[in-house]
Amino acid sequence: MAKADADVETDTRTPRERYRAQVRAEIKERAWEQIATAGASALSLNAIAKQLGMSGPALYRYFASRDELITELIREAYRSLAETLRASSTTGADLAELAHALRGWAMEDPQRYFLIYGTPVPGYHAPEDITGIASEIMRTLLDACTALAPDAPAAPFSAHLEDHRDWAGDHPAPAAALHRALAFWTRLHGVLSLELAGHFTDMGFDPALFFAAELDDLLSGRV
Amino acid sequence: MAKADADVETDTRTPRERYRAQVRAEIKERAWEQIATAGASALSLNAIAKQLGMSGPALYRYFASRDELITELIREAYRSLAETLRASSTTGADLAELAHALRGWAMEDPQRYFLIYGTPVPGYHAPEDITGIASEIMRTLLDACTALAPDAPAAPFSAHLEDHRDWAGDHPAPAAALHRALAFWTRLHGVLSLELAGHFTDMGFDPALFFAAELDDLLSGRV
DNA sequence: TTGGGTTCGTTAGAAGTTATAACCCAAGTT
DNA sequence: AACTTGGGTTATAACTTCTAACGAACCCAA
Secondary structure (H helix, E strand, O other), X not given: OHHHOOOOOOOOOOHHHHHHHHHHHHHHHHXXXXXXXXXXXXXXXXXXXXXXXXXXXHHHHOOOOHHHHHHHHHHHHHHHHHHHHHHHOOOOOOHHHHHHHHHHHHHHOHHHHHHHHOOOOOOOOOOHHHHHHHHHHHHHHHHHHHHOOOOOOOOHHHHHHHHOOHHXXXXXXXXXXXXXXXXXXXXXXXXXXXXXXOOOOOOOOOHHHHHHHHHHHHHXXXX | OHHHOOOOOOOOOOHHHHHHHHHHHHHHHHHHXXXXXXXXXXXXXXXXXXXXXXXXXXXXXXXXXXXXXXXXXXXXXXXXXXHHHHHHOOOOOOHHHHHHHHHHHHHHXXXXXXXXXXXXXXXOOOOHHHHHHHHHHHHHHHHHHHHXXXXXXXXXXXXXXXXXXXXXXXXXXXXXXXXXXXXXXHHHHHHHHHHHOXXXXXXXXXXXXXXXXXXXXXXXXXX
């Protein structure tokens, strides 16, 4: 969005840079299509190159390796999620809206969700900037949790969090809110990931209702 | 276990069959090693064959394709989990023991856990017998949930489950127990999967304590 | 004992994949 | 105008799954 400034000032980038950025974007576009339909493991650089009309190794001018492309996609997914959640709580830090936005975002492209929260590849460690976005997500979640009245009975685990709240940065949320944020995260992820993975199909009940039930329990201020 | 009967009666299988079964087991053994260290996507039939001293395509005498091998591994994982959970509740249907057994089993080999509950590959549908084992797991879970006193306030979602309890088969558990079983499943999976995927690393708190806290909340009979 | 059929293993090869190397050529810079 | 940089190409290496064709060992039966 920042790049779409209505400034009369022409884009400072050279034509080369603009072209390069556009090709990179097109590559990622095709990559997302492949991932959405066949999963991340089936992503083929060769196939993407052919789709773009260029042959094979040309693509390596834009991404050093398959891993680097996937890392970029993960980064993009994180950014998209952070943006979506942040936008959902502009009106006010509302946990219910946050949950709704999360579910909508996840179902929009399940494989994109799994790119972040799915099966990890044993060796992989996300680069620094990605963990930065992750903590931004955590921050908006903490904001919403602080807004909720702390009428939960003091749980032992909340006491533990009191001593281990480094991950919350300098966020002023009380330990109970931290606890609530973790529960919000893990419970909704629990329902969502199993639903998206298809473990509820032909069980008969409505996953949306179950999701709502879990959310209600979260909002009731029990934890 | 059934095959290890102390019968004097010799194994009815021909030597051929015994050899074949042993080679298949050895292949799966190596496959598990690869999966544990590099994830399922890195599983290489060629590498396994070399490790067993035979060259490449020989392996196709034992498994028709890479997919078939992985399917067999998924089957084995399901069986192992079902067995573990069943064994944990022989003394009595205890939700806490069940949760403990689940966590132990998952941490024993995280990639095995993700083979069942991780990122799904878009096209894949598990064969009939595997869904059978899955419902056996659900049955032991339902047993444990029925044993727990139903002091939960009637939730709207429980009413929905009343009308959609096909997945419970002929299990006599009340709808509230069904609800509890689902919550048990999704909440523990939520904590467990995020922990195993490394999303809690360097957050500072102890995942085991959080798992215990979620379990406590489940046991308190709120849902 | 002498076949005949089944099964296991081999090598060869097709069709993919990621990735590197060497080279050409056009665009931008000095 | 010469030079450097960057995008594209083809060729190639080293992988992968998987099929085909062939040889040899084994089992069984006449």
